[in-house]
Amino acid sequence: MVPNDGYLYKALIQLLKHFGWTWVGIFFTDIKSDYKKRELTELITSNGICVEFAYELDWKELKRESCWACVIQRTTARVIIVSVPREQITLDLASIHGHSRFRRIWILIVTSYKDPVFHYGFSEIFNGSLAFLISGDEIPGFEDYFLSANPARYPEDPYINSMWLGWFRCSTPQMSDAPGIKDSMLGDCLGNETLASVSELRPLDLRVPSSVYKAVYLLAQALHVLLSEKTSHGAPTEKARLERELNPWKLNHLLRNIHFTSSSSQEEIYINKDGEAPGQYDLTNWVVPPGEREGQVNVIKVGSFSTLTPDQLIVNDSAILWHPTFTEIPISVCSDSCIPGYRKNSREVEFSCCYDCVPCAEGHISNTTDMETCIQCPEDQWPNDNRTICIQKITEFLSYEDPLGQSLAAVSVLSSLTVISVFMIFIKYHKTPVVKANNQTLSYSLLLSLTLSFLCCFLFIGRPQKVTCLLRQVTFGINFTVSVSCVLAKTVTVVIAFNATKPGSKIKKWVGTRVSLCLVLLCSLLQVGICLVWLISSPPFPDYDTHTYTGKMILQCNEGSVSAFYTVIGYMGFLSGLSFIVAFLVRKLPASFNEAQLITFSMLVFCSVWVSFIPAYLSTKGKYMVAVEIFAILASSAGLLGCIFIPKCYIILFHPEQNTRRCLTGKH
Structure with a gap:
């Protein structure tokens, strides 16, 4: 139910092009396969964007206090892409708070990441960053179910017991017999408390539950169709027998033919010929509002990307709040744009984004920014002083006014x-x-x-x-x-x-x-x-x-x-x-x-x-x-x-x- 990374990379490329960021760095964290690293790097460079560095991190290097932060200090790229799994972002980047002076725009590729809550110093570093997150639709009745669930209603659910232990700092009768739970600092609770009474509880992030909900609902629809076809002419005993004989592989063909519309979001849910469900990403802006307590980050939706229209990234520039250090949209280029009247002159380096701006030769103009070659004026025209337009030459002859x-x-x-x-x-x-x-x-x-x-x-x-x-x-x-x-x-x-x-x-x-x-x-x-x-x-x-x-x-x-x-x-x-x-x-x-x-x-x-x-x-x-x-x-x-x-x-x-x-x- 989660789109493959290819769509996410397309959205990333469009985002870089939208803001004109042609000079970036990439941090890979705990990537076991070099193929994914090469795939992302080659995709970025093939779209006219230069990668200054592609640095691979792992926890062992960070514990040895490797100079990965020196990479950030040396780089001139203002935009850094971080490709990390959901569970390791706070682990691998734990030391970044010591280098908060390295102001950068972080683009986080964390497709299934939940609402970010950072430790001390994290929110300051990532303030103003951007991240692509899977869209989360409203699930009818889910919030009421979540807020009303407690150990008394679901005594055998281990997740609820662990939540109670974390939020209420007490052990329920259902947890009293569990080994290692007893603690002198823990109190007793009845187990019928609800999360609705917790004032610090943040609004629910339904990005992950929404994908799970779609998957379960899609499977339920397929099972319903399959069982309905098998029992249309059979007795109830026949239905029970079919349920016992049902194998997962029988659903494969049927899942590709299920097509229905979600009642809450009116979204069409199905699996295409490639075995993928269409999805949508939210382009989010991570912002620390003034006066918020340390560690709290608000996730603001500032754009969207649908796999059904992979060439169209929607970005609301006015809704983005950059880090207070940046007074305007940050610029991340190896070389400043060549103004009209100048052309690009490539440097003898491996990066195509690095060049010098040289004036157009006599008789030539450039009327737009970043022109590769200048345009020659017609013979009866000549460039103006700024060499941006061709103007008529002065005609000279021996006249009676002379x-x-x-x-x-x-x-x-x-x-x-x-x-x-x-x-x-x-x-x-x-x-x-x-x-x-x-x-x-x-x-x-x-x-x-x-x-x-x-x-x-x-x-x-x-x-x-x-x-x-x-x-x-x-x-x-x-x-x-x-x-x-x-x-x-x-x-x-x-x-x-x-x-x-x-x-x-x-x-x-x-x-x-x-x-x-x-x-x-x-x-x-x-x-x-x-x-x-x-x-x-x-x-x-x-x-x-x-x-x-x-x-x-x-x-x-x-x-x-x-x-x-x-x-x-x-x-x-x-x-x-x-x-x-x-x-x-x-x-x-x-x-x-x-x-x-x-x-x-x-x-x-x-x-x-x-x-x-x-x-x-x-x-x-x-x-x-x-x-x-x-x-x-x-x-x-x-x-x-x-x-x-x-x-x-x-x-x-x-x-x-x-x-x-x-x-x-x-x-x-």
């Missing part, structure tokens, strides 16, 4: 206005010798390309879009190619003009604007062809760089083909280098052709800017990479404007007396 973007935009506008001003001056003074002597068509073409070069900087500022990514490098490359081609054409024009003045020269027919314009057109068309191949094969596109900066993603234009980009830059570098070499070779021509000196300086500035641009461009990221390219465009364009046109504007505006043919030819 002071750097505003500064570069302002310089671009001022520079383009300066070029337009120079252009207006040249148009106004287009008939003066200074303007005429410098190939007006090339000068105007160069000024127009410089204006567009300054303005193309606006394609680099602002949020990168598909259109701006396609146009920015192509526009910049073609404009600068036109500018450098115009400078190269100017240089070639100087060389042709100088050689055409020599007697017998055959290149007089090349003097004029036709050669220079064809050179500009040819050089520019070649750059246009490179850009078209680039746009067709692998065009630039908006892209996010999520790896360069922590917590940021850079919105930039992916150049598509890096080789095509550097081909455009390299072609411009080739033209500028060629212009520089030619201008340098003719820098010492007569004063009437001194523009070669200005071109030499302009190409020196231009080449210096773009040679330094490449390492600077490769060493920067994000908006600063774009700013470096804009600076190179502005600086190289300003170099061409300042070295070629500003000196001429200075003569036109401030020294008009030098703007004469005589001064220009050096015949003054």
Whole structure:
């Protein structure tokens, strides 16, 4: 009638999980079989709970004052499971009162234990402990029977005689003839006293009697059915004969088919196919109320467990009274829970419950406690400071709201206005010798390309879009190619003009604007062809760089083909280098052709800017990479404007007396 230990162990596991106790110790007392010890230990560990120690006690060790209490002192487990038989709990743990400072939560596996009444010091130690006890149902008439029983009614019952000896300290006439009973300190009693008159008698604990009652009642039902079947057609004498011939083994099959409901508790009583009766455990809390005399412990029911629903343990947390040392539900873990933002890192020990909490790596989060691994954020997101949630990364690009973007935009506008001003001056003074002597068509073409070069900087500022990514490098490359081609054409024009003045020269027919314009057109068309191949094969596109900066993603234009980009830059570098070499070779021509000196300086500035641009461009990221390219465009364009046109504007505006043919030819 008592469920097997397997159900009790299931209830124990659910209790440990309910309170989150993953670090426990076990005391076995007087267990003869190692199988039961291994069964309980393996069951606990297989459910993710670690057993710090499993210590076996026996009475001989306790009498030698073995250091089993040292085990309690050393352990960090706050919950200790005690697996003991009913009759030995007060025996084997007698010395625990000397170690009352070892505050622990004791879980007692004492399935058939009666109401606990401890000796001095016991109740203090077990105050607040938990125990699983077999449920005890009310038995109709049992309490009245128990309280009215006495030696006078049952003179041959030895249990009643021993109770009278203990409670009333007297011997009844029925005990007077028993050997060893006579004692000078014992009085005489009539034997008709009842236990109802004993004020110290505690309320009856019906846990054990209830199981006995069910067993007897079940057997009585089986006997009744069996005898009823045998005598249904027989005479009374036949019934007496059958009773004499009845053997216990004949009841085996019948007991499995008996099924009835208890009249008091409405509980169904039967034996299943495994030969077990369904039962129920009470989860009890052993409490010493304030003011109670030493040794008294109240057993409070705080939960229940039924073998019919073995996966459901009912616990009433609010009804549990822990030891006064604990101000809240005790915690028994080897390692504290890892808070969100951290993950478990197993230690090199045998216990899986022992671990360290380490922060999640960059780009990872943990949003619950005790996570084994952290979760990686998507590429466009990043963990918050606590690494508990993923938040959107800050998008970075060179915007007009950025002071750097505003500064570069302002310089671009001022520079383009300066070029337009120079252009207006040249148009106004287009008939003066200074303007005429410098190939007006090339000068105007160069000024127009410089204006567009300054303005193309606006394609680099602002949020990168598909259109701006396609146009920015192509526009910049073609404009600068036109500018450098115009400078190269100017240089070639100087060389042709100088050689055409020599007697017998055959290149007089090349003097004029036709050669220079064809050179500009040819050089520019070649750059246009490179850009078209680039746009067709692998065009630039908006892209996010999520790896360069922590917590940021850079919105930039992916150049598509890096080789095509550097081909455009390299072609411009080739033209500028060629212009520089030619201008340098003719820098010492007569004063009437001194523009070669200005071109030499302009190409020196231009080449210096773009040679330094490449390492600077490769060493920067994000908006600063774009700013470096804009600076190179502005600086190289300003170099061409300042070295070629500003000196001429200075003569036109401030020294008009030098703007004469005589001064220009050096015949003054």
